[in-house]
Amino acid sequence: MAQESQVAPRYLSGDKPALREFLDKFDVFLFDCDGVLWSGDHLFPGTVETLELLRKNGVSRNAMSVQQKLTNGLGKQVVFVTNNSTKSRADYRKKLEGLGIPSTVEEIFSSSYSASIYISRILQLPENKRKVYVIGETGIEQELQSENVQFIGGTDPAYRRDITPEDYKKIAAGDESLLDPEVGVVLVGLDFHFNYLKMALAYHYVKRGAVFLATNIDSTLPNSGTLFPGAGSMSAPLIMMLNQEPVALGKPSQAMMDSVEGKFKFDRSRTCMVGDRVNTDIRFGLEGKLGGTLGVLTGVSSKEEFLTGDVRPHAYLDKLSDLLGSE
């Protein structure tokens, strides 16, 4: 599956020349967030300063004096790439702000936004099949609205109820009061109000020809220091019933990389993915043939995984703020 990086990753923490050399190779840094910039509600020390160093002013590093670098930053494009589908980009910017990280909506790329772009700009849907049946929360709805995509389901209270004997008959008969004939896409994200009726409807829409999409297929979601069901837990029953995988729009899916590239028009060879998880973040960068991948040891994957796993970053750090050691 993953394109393997066979060379042992380079350890950069505390090695100023190696850090400088590494940073000079890239114009764009894609950041995973939880486990890299913060953990749960805890912002890692130095996160804000590191981001400031990387991004300020858009001035190329070579043209700057050391003083300018410290004052103006390195002029890199910074993108926050998150699989969180329950929040819109605007919600996510508020979350970053709440943690003390200045950012703009334009710097944020979420799986719900990725899915919305995929539906509106990449999928070629017939005119009478452009509605989306949503399993998910408000973040997905907001991003679909931002791309002028019509949808049903989602947070609509009409779907938050038990299935009835009438429903079985109506669904079997393809009754339009329950199965909208204009639905051409089923989009499944994390839904805290998931239920039997929603599952049954999603199954029948796909059986009737709708495209099966998932914002992301992470099986778990971190919360309060432990794990809870993730968006993948809403897709899992459908995958089993349909014997079909969804097109997933979150990391490590390359559909997300295509969407990010479509928006930021970057040069992949001068782009680096930064993350804590080999099987999502690092794989995402490697399969996307980015110029670099940078692992950090403040999240899920261990040093041993970085050094001897099937999927290895090009370089790694103890923590993100070790990048400050480049100056």
Place this chain on the structure above:
Amino acid sequence: MAQESQVAPRYLSGDKPALREFLDKFDVFLFDCDGVLWSGDHLFPGTVETLELLRKNGVSRNAMSVQQKLTNGLGKQVVFVTNNSTKSRADYRKKLEGLGIPSTVEEIFSSSYSASIYISRILQLPENKRKVYVIGETGIEQELQSENVQFIGGTDPAYRRDITPEDYKKIAAGDESLLDPEVGVVLVGLDFHFNYLKMALAYHYVKRGAVFLATNIDSTLPNSGTLFPGAGSMSAPLIMMLNQEPVALGKPSQAMMDSVEGKFKFDRSRTCMVGDRVNTDIRFGLEGKLGGTLGVLTGVSSKEEFLTGDVRPHAYLDKLSDLLGSE
């Protein structure tokens, strides 16, 4: 996986000598129900007469005249083996009766009963870990009660609600008001009131050491002539989150065959499984090394599957009532 029956299955419909020879080989017939005896709400013609022919009076066939056979039946033990976990055996008998099939509770073997027997008689649980956390409906609860197994969850309305911010913290902290320390088993069956909270609790119980059981893992459930989410759809998210398969107590799991044998003390070499689905019913019989398997063409699997599939019955009929052609 399945023990393959390499020989082409014998077609018995209309072949009186072959039918007699086949029936004579067995003392016990295990019946799948939907697709064999009926379809949905429609009882197949001749079902009642066929069952009467097989089972009456317990007199051995060889000792009877033709007249006696027609009057008294062949003296076979008949067992209805169903993966339906939402009904107790008593409920299921009522369903059979409603369809016009006389039966006794003792002739019925459901996956919820199978699971209850497995928990009470086969699992060796420590004394303080004997409670079962149930995802499922009343059929499971009734069968657990019949085996004096304590349980929580199930149809308890306290679990039919949204997850709250408090719940995350309590679950993370292992708060006993949400995570009962005496739970040693998670039993997952079909639950029409499945939700995020139930999923999260089941995940955490298994992570804390509970045995992960499923009444059955059928991904779909027939209703109104089409398919809806089955019990497997409730296990699928947990399998994905835990990266662990449950012990399944329904067909084709041999845990169910062991339970059936434990109850009926039959000779496997003189037992025949009758069903319409190769991957559950026929596999169940083959892996259980029964003397025979009999496919019928009134359900899911096709003649082509019977003749050329990986899992093939020993013999097959167009319809169950073709057994009446033996007399």
